[in-house]
Amino acid sequence: MAAQPEGTPIWADAMFADVEGAKKFYGEVLGWTFGESSTEFGNYTEAYADGKAVAAVVPPMPGAEEQASWCLYFATPDAAATAARIRESGGEVVMEPMQVADFGTMCIARDPSGVVFGLWQPAKHTGFDTVGTPGAFCWAEVYTRDAAKADAFFPKVFSYTQKQMPDDKIDFRVYELNGAPLVGRMKMTEDFPPEVGPFMNVYFAVPDCDEAVARAEKLGGRCRYGPVTSPFGRFASLTDPHGAAFSVLDPDTTEGEMPPMDEVG
Numbered sequence: 001m002a003a004q005p006e007g008t009p010i011w012a013d014a015m016f017a018d019v020e021g022a023k024k025f026y027g028e029v030l031g032w033t034f035g036e037s038s039t040e041f042g043n044y045t046e047a048y049a050d051g052k053a054v055a056a057v058v059p060p061m062p063g064a065e066e067q068a069s070w071c072l073y074f075a076t077p078d079a080a081a082t083a084a085r086i087r088e089s090g091g092e093v094v095m096e097p098m099q100v101a102d103f104g105t106m107c108i109a110r111d112p113s114g115v116v117f118g119l120w121q122p123a124k125h126t127g128f129d130t131v132g133t134p135g136a137f138c139w140a141e142v143y144t145r146d147a148a149k150a151d152a153f154f155p156k157v158f159s160y161t162q163k164q165m166p167d168d169k170i171d172f173r174v175y176e177l178n179g180a181p182l183v184g185r186m187k188m189t190e191d192f193p194p195e196v197g198p199f200m201n202v203y204f205a206v207p208d209c210d211e212a213v214a215r216a217e218k219l220g221g222r223c224r225y226g227p228v229t230s231p232f233g234r235f236a237s238l239t240d241p242h243g244a245a246f247s248v249l250d251p252d253t254t255e256g257e258m259p260p261m262d263e264v265g
Contacts, residue, residue: 005178007075007076007157007158009137011072011125012055012071012072012073013071014069014071015060016058016060017060019043023047023057025220030135031134032047044056049135054204068242069116069199069244071117071200075122075127078121079106082157083097086109090152090153100125102123104122104123106119111142112146112153113147116200136204136205137203138203139249140184140201140203142184143186154175155175160176160182161175163176163264166260171187205248205249205251206248207252209235210227212248213238221239231255233249234249
């Protein structure tokens with residue numbers, strides 16, 4: 001794909017102690033196929049939808065016992081400069097910018113509200129081959145209990161503008177770049193158990209949300225919300241058998257009018 005503006009979601013991957021189990025689950029739920037594991041890079045394994053790279057799975061580093069979770073990476077032309085802005089904006093650089101052979105440079109960070117995300121400065125690996133097609137990344141939302149911190153941080157790091165949904169029941173905001181919505185921000189309510197920390201909710205497109213949920217549940221996944229039909233599509237929030245949260249969205253099945261969004265700032 002063409003070079004992406006800084007702050008655009010560019011890649012997603014997840015660590016699984018049981019990589020083969022994860023491959024089976026996502027292969028059946030999202031229709032992914034997988035490339036050869038790269039032993040040189042910790043058995044990093046790319047996933048493909050219709051032959052196009054859409055994500056990757058990898059086992060945890062030796063000695064690490066991290067909870068399985070999806071990590072969303074944002075495009076940057078200069079990972080070191082963006083990492084510096086992350087620090088200046090109150091965030092934490094968890095893993096310093098690191099060049100990955102001739103593929104690009106990665107960095108892992110955490111926003112002040114606790115949401116972990118990545119940076120990717122592309123070289124040979126330019127990120128997603130496709131977006132919004134079946135099996136591919138299509139949207140993401142910052143889920144946080146401290147919306148004010150996230151709203152101050154992400155736009156400062158990536159020069160986003162913001163729009164707020166005027167709703168007394170839901171605190172939802174969209175981060176945009178040059179008028180294009182890139183990421184949502186949802187304030188977590190008391191409906192979320194206290195042990196569930198802030199996270200980046202990654203959405204993958206599916207041709208049929210209900211079928212995807214049924215396959216996920218048959219394979220040991222759990223539906224946490226939905227399926228429900230919205231003006232944006234029919235979607236559901238899931239947890240895979242390994243504990244990683246993600247969502248599926250059928251963008252062609254819609255209902256209702258698009259909600260109004262108020263400019264912020």
